[in-house]
Amino acid sequence: KQEVTQIPAALSVPEGENLVLNCSFTDSAIYNLQWFRQDPGKGLTSLLLIQSSQREQTSGRLNASLDKSSGRSTLYIAASQPGDSATYLCAVKGNQFYFGTGTSLTVIP
Amino acid sequence: GAVVSQHPSRVICKSGTSVKIECRSLDFQATTMFWYRQFPKQSLMLMATSNEGSKATYEQGVEKDKFLINHASLTLSTLTVTSAHPEDSSFYICSAQRTGHRDTQYFGPGTRLTVL
Numbered sequence: 001k002q003e004v005t006q007i008p009a010a011l012s013v014p015e016g017e018n019l020v021l022n023c024s025f026t027d028s029a030i031y032n033l034q035w036f037r038q039d040p041g042k043g044l045t046s047l048l049l050i051q052s053s054q055r056e057q058t059s060g061r062l063n064a065s066l067d068k069s070s071g072r073s074t075l076y077i078a079a080s081q082p083g084d085s086a087t088y089l090c091a092v093k094g095n096q097f098y099f100g101t102g103t104s105l106t107v108i109p
Numbered sequence: 110g111a112v113v114s115q116h117p118s119r120v121i122c123k124s125g126t127s128v129k130i131e132c133r134s135l136d137f138q139a140t141t142m143f144w145y146r147q148f149p150k151q152s153l154m155l156m157a158t159s160n161e162g163s164k165a166t167y168e169q170g171v172e173k174d175k176f177l178i179n180h181a182s183l184t185l186s187t188l189t190v191t192s193a194h195p196e197d198s199s200f201y202i203c204s205a206q207r208t209g210h211r212d213t214q215y216f217g218p219g220t221r222l223t224v225l
Contacts, residue, residue: 004152031211043115043202043218044153089152096143097204097214099152 002027004092006100013080014108021075021103023090028068035064035075036089038102044089048075080107111137113205115217122193123225130188130220132203138183139205143214144176147200159186183208193224 003026013019023033032051036044048057048064050073056065063076073090087102112135122128132142140161145153157178159165165178175197177189186205190197200221204214 036216041200041219041221044216046216049213091153093214096155096158097153099154101152 002030002092002094002098004090004098004100006088006090006103008103009101010104010106012106012108015080015082017080017107018076018078019080019105021077021088021090021105023073023075023100025071025073025092025098027092027094028071029094030068031093033064033066033073033090033092034097035062035073036091038087038089040087047088077105080105082107082109111205111207111215113203113215113217115201115203115220117220118218119221119223121223121225124194125192127189127191128193128222130190130201130203130222132186132188132205132217134184134205134207134215137205137215138208139186140183140208141206142180142186143204143206144178144186144188145202145204147202147219153202156188190222193222195224198222198224 007022034049035047050057050066061078066073087104089102091097091099114133116131142159144156147153156171157165157167159178159180161180167173180186202219204216
């Protein structure tokens with residue numbers, strides 16, 4: 001069974017810093033990997049979707065990479081802002097979505 | 110973009126009652142919908158996969174007689190929590206897979222269920 005791990009579980013940074021969130025998965029047979037943002041008590045907002053054949057995707061200040069062979073993905077956030085504070089989830093799509101436990105990010109003004 | 114709605118967004122009920130949660134794809138057809146549960150400080154766990162016009166497929170450990178799923182149309186799936194207990198209190202999120210697009214799911218905003 002696919003297992004998805006996210007490190008760190010929590011992260012606190014001052015505003016303006018660049019940061020990296022990590023995601024690892026045990027089964028490389030995936031269709032895609034997706035990064036989501038979840039605000040407290042809210043649903044999921046899709047940030048970036050990387051197909052299994054792709055290496056990275058970029059959207060604004062966000063860049064996600066995928067190394068399927070090693071079972072790793074990173075989400076890079078440039079010039080962090082207080083509004084980026086949220087929980088970030090990665091999920092891999094095989095026959096179903098498998099979610100990591102998330103990284104809780106706090107950006108301090 | 111594809112939009113998925115859930116209703117209600119928040120519900121409080123007494124122990125022993127049943128609660129129905131609706132998941133709708135607003136601007137696309139979804140042959141397959143998924144129901145997830147998220148406990149505090151935990152990630153989403155898939156409960157069941159719902160296919161239009163057929164019985165839902167439940168994940169191991171999920172009681173199908175307690176969590177009734179109906180997917181009667183290509184835009185609506187419902188989850189009914191029967192005889193709810195306090196331990197059923199959770200955040201329930203649905204997602205919809207656009208017909209013919211297996212790789213992408215669109216998530217609803219979630220329903221917060223509190224059972225007293």
